[in-house]
Amino acid sequence: MKAAIVGVTGYTGIELVRLIHQHPVLTLGTLHSHSLHKNSISEIYPHLQQLYKQEVEAYDAEKIMACNDLVFFATPSGISKDLVADFVQKDFPVIDLSGDLRLKNLESYRKWYQKEPTTQEMIDQAVYAFPEFTIEKSNLLANPGCYATAAILALVPLVQAELIELDTIILDGKSGLSGAGKQLSDASHYVTVDENMSMYKLNQHQHIPEIIQFLQQFDQTLTTLQFTTSLIPVKRGIFMTLYAKVKLGITLDQIQQTYQQAYENKPFVRLQDGSLPELRQVIGTNFCDIGFGFNEDNRVLTVVSVIDNLVKGAAGQAIQNFNKWAELDETSGLMHVPLFP
Amino acid sequence: MKAAIVGVTGYTGIELVRLIHQHPVLTLGTLHSHSLHKNSISEIYPHLQQLYKQEVEAYDAEKIMACNDLVFFATPSGISKDLVADFVQKDFPVIDLSGDLRLKNLESYRKWYQKEPTTQEMIDQAVYAFPEFTIEKSNLLANPGCYATAAILALVPLVQAELIELDTIILDGKSGLSGAGKQLSDASHYVTVDENMSMYKLNQHQHIPEIIQFLQQFDQTLTTLQFTTSLIPVKRGIFMTLYAKVKLGITLDQIQQTYQQAYENKPFVRLQDGSLPELRQVIGTNFCDIGFGFNEDNRVLTVVSVIDNLVKGAAGQAIQNFNKWAELDETSGLMHVPLFP
Amino acid sequence: MKAAIVGVTGYTGIELVRLIHQHPVLTLGTLHSHSLHKNSISEIYPHLQQLYKQEVEAYDAEKIMACNDLVFFATPSGISKDLVADFVQKDFPVIDLSGDLRLKNLESYRKWYQKEPTTQEMIDQAVYAFPEFTIEKSNLLANPGCYATAAILALVPLVQAELIELDTIILDGKSGLSGAGKQLSDASHYVTVDENMSMYKLNQHQHIPEIIQFLQQFDQTLTTLQFTTSLIPVKRGIFMTLYAKVKLGITLDQIQQTYQQAYENKPFVRLQDGSLPELRQVIGTNFCDIGFGFNEDNRVLTVVSVIDNLVKGAAGQAIQNFNKWAELDETSGLMHVPLFP
Amino acid sequence: MKAAIVGVTGYTGIELVRLIHQHPVLTLGTLHSHSLHKNSISEIYPHLQQLYKQEVEAYDAEKIMACNDLVFFATPSGISKDLVADFVQKDFPVIDLSGDLRLKNLESYRKWYQKEPTTQEMIDQAVYAFPEFTIEKSNLLANPGCYATAAILALVPLVQAELIELDTIILDGKSGLSGAGKQLSDASHYVTVDENMSMYKLNQHQHIPEIIQFLQQFDQTLTTLQFTTSLIPVKRGIFMTLYAKVKLGITLDQIQQTYQQAYENKPFVRLQDGSLPELRQVIGTNFCDIGFGFNEDNRVLTVVSVIDNLVKGAAGQAIQNFNKWAELDETSGLMHVPLFP
Structure with a gap:
């Protein structure tokens, strides 16, 4: 399955790239950034040379849905809350790693994030997906902080x-x-x-x-x-x-x-x-x-x-949520030995 | 006034050397170590080249009293408790930076340090000297941890x-x-x-x-x-x-x-x-x-x-205790600007 | 194929464990250490909990050959030079990560390592295996420093x-x-x-x-x-x-x-x-x-x-040498995305 | 003697503050910054609390000359080259820690710094002051990089x-x-x-x-x-x-x-x-x-x-140059024991 990443140049975005590389089912789809567009992700991140040549493109919801099977939002808070509507409308699977869809109480979001919240309708569809405890399923998953x-x-x-x-x-x-x-x-x-x-x-x-x-x-x-x-x-x-x-x-x-x-x-x-x-x-x-x-x-x-x-606290947990969503073994592609020492 | 340092090769011992260097009244006296004896402290610590040439000698209570005005014990716990008796007997000023003379309850020392305590007589003479709060005076000061x-x-x-x-x-x-x-x-x-x-x-x-x-x-x-x-x-x-x-x-x-x-x-x-x-x-x-x-x-x-x-938590506080004991301004030789950045 | 590791508790030994975990063909065989024997490698290295439970055993050449398909020596210099003879005699595959079998000139080893070299016979059989350049094959490979x-x-x-x-x-x-x-x-x-x-x-x-x-x-x-x-x-x-x-x-x-x-x-x-x-x-x-x-x-x-x-400079290169020896793709199990940042 | 510091909020500026604090002759004069103006330097740098309360002011050549005996420029390259003229005109002592006055060849400055150089007249008056070797005296000293x-x-x-x-x-x-x-x-x-x-x-x-x-x-x-x-x-x-x-x-x-x-x-x-x-x-x-x-x-x-x-490579060498200029002992206020460990 192909996964798009929005916000790929941030730390959690680039960590998704690392983890998807080792995943048995997921492969890297289109890559998107608001500010940094390059012909190749490895121009921005030399550690990816000879591993990935994907272009980093501007954000484009239609293209994301056309070319991928799901999308990860690895954006700072305040971005995905407005962007996910396009995907929700078409029931396209979204895993949001930001804080935008986690709080069920819109006032609480306004208070703690100092930003305008998403809509009640959107927040009702989002599932706060803590993979060790959550059983509810959804095509709109809010990954924990x-x-x-x-x-x-x-x-x-x-x-x-x-x-x-x-x-x-x-x-x-x-x-x-x-x-x-x-x-x-x-x-x-x-x-x-x-x-x-x-x-x-x-x-x-x-x-x-x-x-x-x-x-x-x-x-x-x-x-x-x-x-x-x-x-x-x-x-x-x-x-x-x-x-x-x-x-x-x-x-x-x-x-x-x-x-x-x-x-x-x-x-x-x-x-x-x-x-x-x-x-x-x-x-x-x-x-x-x-x-x-x-x-x-x-x-x-x-x-x-x-x-x-960046792993259990972000990109790894997002993959774990994907695994559960895709009804794969929860540990698929995630059972690494720590880098030690 | 000349200060001897016992345990000079440890981190708090060598920090005493640094602070005494900048003190208006204290000067470096004899230096002692249980294990490392060298013709010059700067053979052990090259950062002291051209600043100090003192010999690092074996421990010798008589010599310490003969050549210095006071002694700092910068030894690990379990050392000074046995050694200070010679000094106390002659009312020679001691500032002990180890934990040996801090606890008034001998059983408590035995429990927490897993070592035999000093004698009740010795502990009775020692003053736990917290310079911000302690007013009692003594020639046997226990410097806080x-x-x-x-x-x-x-x-x-x-x-x-x-x-x-x-x-x-x-x-x-x-x-x-x-x-x-x-x-x-x-x-x-x-x-x-x-x-x-x-x-x-x-x-x-x-x-x-x-x-x-x-x-x-x-x-x-x-x-x-x-x-x-x-x-x-x-x-x-x-x-x-x-x-x-x-x-x-x-x-x-x-x-x-x-x-x-x-x-x-x-x-x-x-x-x-x-x-x-x-x-x-x-x-x-x-x-x-x-x-x-x-x-x-x-x-x-x-x-x-x-x-x-190493400063307020050890050597600096010991100098501060010395300043109070010697009736100098509490801040003598201690008002440094932090190394920043 | 099962790989034994001698010297598993050192940094290169434990790195071999990490890399073998991700290898498509190699699996972890018996683990050996000269000093640390435990019922489970994860008692020594908690980062391996729930990943590996292998016992860390004393060195035993016979057992290594009986239970494994090859052996990695991840020992400090001066160890493998004496131990590999048993394996060479039976033509059991050895990849030595230490410096013991690298220098063809025995005098040179004596001079630079300040130790007695192995025998001329042994050194003649060993191949200094630099995977980018070496084409010679052998069951006794000396991995570069x-x-x-x-x-x-x-x-x-x-x-x-x-x-x-x-x-x-x-x-x-x-x-x-x-x-x-x-x-x-x-x-x-x-x-x-x-x-x-x-x-x-x-x-x-x-x-x-x-x-x-x-x-x-x-x-x-x-x-x-x-x-x-x-x-x-x-x-x-x-x-x-x-x-x-x-x-x-x-x-x-x-x-x-x-x-x-x-x-x-x-x-x-x-x-x-x-x-x-x-x-x-x-x-x-x-x-x-x-x-x-x-x-x-x-x-x-x-x-x-x-x-x-620890990877290209030791354990990874050893796996790369193994891949070539086993006629696998040179990159098998080694194409990781760097941990970044 | 009072020393003004221009560019006090940079690393070399703040290091001058630290060193002047321990100097027997120099005291802190007025402090200047292009961007950060505060009622007290310790609002910007909490490590200076209770040590210094000087205001950080906008740059003002007249005031600097009126209130101080000399001025240190601790500014990035490209600043002092234009500002020192006012001081040179009145033969007010300047020690410039930037690269602006070091190169005698104006073309060389243009090439390496990618900026317009100062005037030939100015550069002729500046002395590249390397305290171990330079004997020439001047009221316009260029401190080495x-x-x-x-x-x-x-x-x-x-x-x-x-x-x-x-x-x-x-x-x-x-x-x-x-x-x-x-x-x-x-x-x-x-x-x-x-x-x-x-x-x-x-x-x-x-x-x-x-x-x-x-x-x-x-x-x-x-x-x-x-x-x-x-x-x-x-x-x-x-x-x-x-x-x-x-x-x-x-x-x-x-x-x-x-x-x-x-x-x-x-x-x-x-x-x-x-x-x-x-x-x-x-x-x-x-x-x-x-x-x-x-x-x-x-x-x-x-x-x-x-x-x-920041010391021998900048602020300390500047003080050393001051000491020589003021005909003090070269080591005045500079013979510290390193912070060790």
């Missing part, structure tokens, strides 16, 4: 099994720079980032409403989260730390069993056996590795979940 | 003013590699650390009892802390994040005023004006920069404090 | 076509830390490497004789090289810079055509079109990207070749 | 003593990112730089004519250089490698003695005793450390010189 992915996989078993006091949840996320995209700013200059760590968007990150919305299907009383995001000097990866008080009487054993049951048949979630995962053990792959420690003195549970923000 | 310094400066105003619920305190510390010392291990190999982040000693870090002991002078009911420590790929620096619920009715204004009053005359604590500090803004200096954000929805206060673990 | 690979691919077209003055060759190689292996030393400590660059083994690197030996098949008069190696703060990759004076009258056009002809049908050598390659464009892959610039004022040609030291 | 500094210190003894064949000189420079300034570009984005190395401006770097011009005072026959510059993933520092063939009959002893004599009374040049310097041993300081190795087989001498590009 990177921080949201790491947070949700850490939290769902606890919330579902009612093990924790919801008002004690603290999510402390650390991300590599690719998470901020390739736009230029003082904050992404090498000299700013190297040998530094900085916190940003304290309680203002746009993935917060997405996490709350998703967790409310397990517990409606969850309405707020403490959520911080920091930049660390690495290219890729999210290191998410979750703290929460477990309810009185809950034991470490119960916590372990809850996680094991939740992820028994989930090939991309790897529970650590009594240890904590390091960031590097998932780089380049679709795995989410989870470990935890329990402090009996104050009943604080610490959970660490690590993902590659 | 690096994580403890960042945690205590973030916490004292809140605990002292009874603004937070003590059982909600969560300390999430991130440190550069120099904090782990220069001993070789898989965990400190470049290939392990680069592009990685890992959590270690979850609720087992030996600075935990030191923080609790110190805070108990402000509130005896504080008996436990949630405390995690992680390694991030930088050489120097601690980025400490504190989360705690403020008590009902406490406002952001009150929090701000409390910090301002606490640190009004403390030249090395710089409160950020409405922003959060980045790690790099303190590197190479004795500053601790503190900022915070308040989530009114769930009453969670987030405080970030950053220090250079 | 990492620096040697980058140097040889930059030099062969020039030497073969007699374009340069041989006594002006200067090779200035920069390598990431994985090239130094995972043994612990001050030189590989994170704090030593980060924000640093250092040159080592000036004209003493053991890859020098291997390069000269190989190039002499094109020009016997080449007997010496200026060769330096430096460490830069990256995990993977070799950035090799070659300087040489071209002979009087040689034009940039001739140089370009020479390279193009030399690498016309070599799928892993990618000539840059008028630009210089960056290190990152080959990471994780078997590509060698080559670019050059010509200074007409002084006739100095500058050639830059970049490889991933 | 960073690569030029590392190259000149490596080359002068060899050229002066006629030890090398001039047409074999190869300079291979590697620089940290701060050398490229803080302007935003794809090339300075963290994700581009981290885990990468790239060569740029091959034989096109604007420091080439400056090096040749300076060396011609020792040997007029030197007219061309092979010169490459690369970026390595560090913040600060230049690692310059020089290759050259020594003339027949020259011995290692002669080379060593030549360097020793050349730098006998030069406090900032530290010759390594038989070893090669690492980049990190000069960071934060005005030192240039030099080491070399000699290959007797092919008479190639390898020289490595390392500097901090």
Whole structure:
């Protein structure tokens, strides 16, 4: 099947190219960018020399539908919300990696993204597709955000099994720079980032409403989260730390069993056996590795979940969503060994 | 005044050399190491060529007292506890940068350091010298630990003013590699650390009892802390994040005023004006920069404090303690502009 | 076909595991280590969880031959030279990634490796297998060194076509830390490497004789090289810079055509079109990207070749050698898109 | 004495602030920027909080002369060439850190900088001030470039003593990112730089004519250089490698003695005793450390010189030039211990 990529020159777009290259069913279709048009993708990205010669074209919905079997939107937020209408109208399959179709509440989108939302009709058709939990099918899939992915996989078993006091949840996320995209700013200059760590968007990150919305299907009383995001000097990866008080009487054993049951048949979630995962053990792959420690003195549970923000946090999860949509094995083309060291 | 350094070849020892070089009163005395003896310190450390030619000698308490006015112990834990007796007997001034003399409870030392403690008599004479708060004087000063310094400066105003619920305190510390010392291990190999982040000693870090002991002078009911420590790929620096619920009715204004009053005359604590500090803004200096954000929805206060673990977290604070002991201006020789960028 | 790996816990061993995972014909056979024996390779390397459960066993030549179709030696120099005899005797296929079987002159091995060489008989059977140039076949293949690979691919077209003055060759190689292996030393400590660059083994690197030996098949008069190696703060990759004076009258056009002809049908050598390659464009892959610039004022040609030291410089090239040996397509299982960014 | 800084918000401007802070005679005067005007320099640079509150003002030549004793231009090339006239007219002391006043040949400036040069009159008054070699005095000093500094210190003894064949000189420079300034570009984005190395401006770097011009005072026959510059993933520092063939009959002893004599009374040049310097041993300081190795087989001498590009390569050298101009000890305020590790 041929997949078009809109926004192919961004980090998640180019990561889709890498992953599709190794996929047994998907092949690269037409490539589109708003700003960079070249005769060949490898003129922009020399690492693709002798691998791909596709032209990078201007956006053209008709051509995309004519030449491909589905389309990935790897665009910044605020783009796909207006563009997907053409595809939805013709029921052409869309997987949107941006934040535009994730929030069911249009006001919430307006507040957190500071942009005009899409229409109610459109948002009603979109399915927030978290492949480990979502069973609903649709030709309009909203792929989860990177921080949201790491947070949700850490939290769902606890919330579902009612093990924790919801008002004690603290999510402390650390991300590599690719998470901020390739736009230029003082904050992404090498000299700013190297040998530094900085916190940003304290309680203002746009993935917060997405996490709350998703967790409310397990517990409606969850309405707020403490959520911080920091930049660390690495290219890729999210290191998410979750703290929460477990309810009185809950034991470490119960916590372990809850996680094991939740992820028994989930090939991309790897529970650590009594240890904590390091960031590097998932780089380049679709795995989410989870470990935890329990402090009996104050009943604080610490959970660490690590993902590659561009794979499980973006392009890999999009392929995983495709696999499920296409009724392939969920792991098709995604079972890579991490680049290690 | 001449200062001897025991353990001069470690990171904090060599940092003492750097700071003493710029001090108006202190000069470098005899240098000692257990393992590395050389005719000149610059044979071990080429960065000191043409700056210092002192011999690195074997440890010799008599010689240290004969040739110097005071001694800094920059040794790993487990060394100074046995060696300081000779100095204490003759009331020769000692500033100990290791953890050996910090914990008043000998059992606590045995538990957290997994080593035999010093004697009760010795620990009774030692003063835990936190220069922003300690007024007691002594010729046997225990210099605080690096994580403890960042945690205590973030916490004292809140605990002292009874603004937070003590059982909600969560300390999430991130440190550069120099904090782990220069001993070789898989965990400190470049290939392990680069592009990685890992959590270690979850609720087992030996600075935990030191923080609790110190805070108990402000509130005896504080008996436990949630405390995690992680390694991030930088050489120097601690980025400490504190989360705690403020008590009902406490406002952001009150929090701000409390910090301002606490640190009004403390030249090395710089409160950020409405922003959060980045790690790099303190590197190479004795500053601790503190900022915070308040989530009114769930009453969670987030405080970030950053220090250079080798300066304010070790050698710089030791000089600051010396300055106070010698009745110099607290900032003597310590008011550097950070190396930036 | 099943491949055993001896020395699987080293960086090149574990990279063989990664590459074999994606190979259409090779599968992982028995795994061996001299020091680390575990019930499962994923106990040592958590990044392999749920991908591999093979036991890491002690070395056992009989078992290796009984259970596998070939064996890769990914051992440090000085090991395989004694161990391969058992396999050679039974004509069992061996690909040796160490330096033990590369040098035809035993004295040369003794001089450069400071170790006792293998026997003349053994060295006579071994073929130095540089897949772009070697056509000889053998069941005992010596895989080229990492620096040697980058140097040889930059030099062969020039030497073969007699374009340069041989006594002006200067090779200035920069390598990431994985090239130094995972043994612990001050030189590989994170704090030593980060924000640093250092040159080592000036004209003493053991890859020098291997390069000269190989190039002499094109020009016997080449007997010496200026060769330096430096460490830069990256995990993977070799950035090799070659300087040489071209002979009087040689034009940039001739140089370009020479390279193009030399690498016309070599799928892993990618000539840059008028630009210089960056290190990152080959990471994780078997590509060698080559670019050059010509200074007409002084006739100095500058050639830059970049490889991933663990792939084209070690494990990938070994698989490429296997592909040729097994008469598969040379690129089988090796045509990956680089991990980018 | 009060020093104004024009271009204070750039990396060299802010480094001047750091160095002046530790200087016994210089104090910070007025601060100027073309784009960023703030009530306080510490609003732009939080690392300066509680150290400096000076306003960052628009450029104003009259005010600079009224309020200060001298002015440092820390502006990009193309700015000071037009602005210095006002100061020259009144014989007000100027130290220009940009490239505008370095090249005596106006055509050369036009060619290498791709900008209109200053006037012949102005260039005649400017002195290219290389503090280790220049004795001429002037109120208009052109401070050398960073690569030029590392190259000149490596080359002068060899050229002066006629030890090398001039047409074999190869300079291979590697620089940290701060050398490229803080302007935003794809090339300075963290994700581009981290885990990468790239060569740029091959034989096109604007420091080439400056090096040749300076060396011609020792040997007029030197007219061309092979010169490459690369970026390595560090913040600060230049690692310059020089290759050259020594003339027949020259011995290692002669080379060593030549360097020793050349730098006998030069406090900032530290010759390594038989070893090669690492980049990190000069960071934060005005030192240039030099080491070399000699290959007797092919008479190639390898020289490595390392500097901090922002100190000896810019702001530190400017202070050193000031010290000489003010007839202070050359090392005043510049004898720091490097930040190590």
